[in-house]
Amino acid sequence: MRAATEIMAANWLERIHWGADGLIPVVTQEAGSGRVLTVAWTNREALQLTAATGEAHYWSRSRKKLWRKGEESGHVQKVRTIRLDCDEDVVLFEVEQVGGIACHTGRHSCFFYELHNGSWVEVDPVLKDPKVIYGK
Amino acid sequence: MRAATEIMAANWLERIHWGADGLIPVVTQEAGSGRVLTVAWTNREALQLTAATGEAHYWSRSRKKLWRKGEESGHVQKVRTIRLDCDEDVVLFEVEQVGGIACHTGRHSCFFYELHNGSWVEVDPVLKDPKVIYGK
Numbered sequence: 001m002r003a004a005t006e007i008m009a010a011n012w013l014e015r016i017h018w019g020a021d022g023l024i025p026v027v028t029q030e031a032g033s034g035r036v037l038t039v040a041w042t043n044r045e046a047l048q049l050t051a052a053t054g055e056a057h058y059w060s061r062s063r064k065k066l067w068r069k070g071e072e073s074g075h076v077q078k079v080r081t082i083r084l085d086c087d088e089d090v091v092l093f094e095v096e097q098v099g100g101i102a103c104h105t106g107r108h109s110c111f112f113y114e115l116h117n118g119s120w121v122e123v124d125p126v127l128k129d130p131k132v133i134y135g136k
Numbered sequence: 137m138r139a140a141t142e143i144m145a146a147n148w149l150e151r152i153h154w155g156a157d158g159l160i161p162v163v164t165q166e167a168g169s170g171r172v173l174t175v176a177w178t179n180r181e182a183l184q185l186t187a188a189t190g191e192a193h194y195w196s197r198s199r200k201k202l203w204r205k206g207e208e209s210g211h212v213q214k215v216r217t218i219r220l221d222c223d224e225d226v227v228l229f230e231v232e233q234v235g236g237i238a239c240h241t242g243r244h245s246c247f248f249y250e251l252h253n254g255s256w257v258e259v260d261p262v263l264k265d266p267k268v269i270y271g272k
Contacts, residue, residue, distance in 0.1 A: 034170020083247040
């Protein structure tokens with residue numbers, strides 16, 4: 001049975017057009033509000049783990065490691081749906097964001113700069129001090 | 137005055153951490169519904185044109201050219217807001233999607249495959265035949 005499951009998993013993962021570095025972007029959107037929370041990266045392992053566990057996993061390009069969202073902050077993302085685009089090279093997670101904070105700056109969403117008259121303006125508040133979130 | 141405007145424009149564009157190829161990803165989301173419509177790419181020129189005209193412009197990696205969304209299909213995107221993320225390397229457009237079709241397949245959104253029990257399933261209908269849209 002194990003082998004059969006692995007073959008099934010491989011099929012849907014192999015449908016994806018992975019980049020030369022084995023990665024594709026992931027857009028993560030909050031269920032209900034529709035807010036786009038983050039854009040991150042995934043590889044086969046991170047995506048398979050996401051589907052198997054129902055919790056968002058990513059590949060950190062800066063740290064070069066697999067990363068379970070919330071493993072340090074507690075701000076886990078419970079994945080409701082996983083979608084793939086027409087070109088089969090970007091995925092979209094719809095998630096419930098535990099703690100209401102997706103960004104490492106302590107904000108709800110990573111997209112907190114908005115362009116106004118030729119300047120980037122911070123339009124979303126810090127909900128929790130990152131020093132408190134990460135205990136550093 | 138023209139020079140001053142150009143300097144101002146350069147400032148907000150230079151804040152962005154452009155990739156080695158001069159590009160960053162753009163997530164485009166529909167105002168109101170919150171649906172993620174597309175993920176595409178932009179460069180300095182496409183982003184400046186988007187801000188200046190209020191219509192979404194992208195860089196086509198496959199065609200290697202600047203591209204005004206809707207220039208062939210008529211499915212223009214009127215941009216309400218432009219946001220930038222915490223890492224300053226992804227932008228988010230909030231748009232009104234003219235014609236209600238963002239995908240070249242004739243669907244509302246490019247993210248029309250959803251993962252169900254280890255298979256990608258088409259969950260959104262084709263709203264208009266691409267042959268009709270593009271006249272080909």
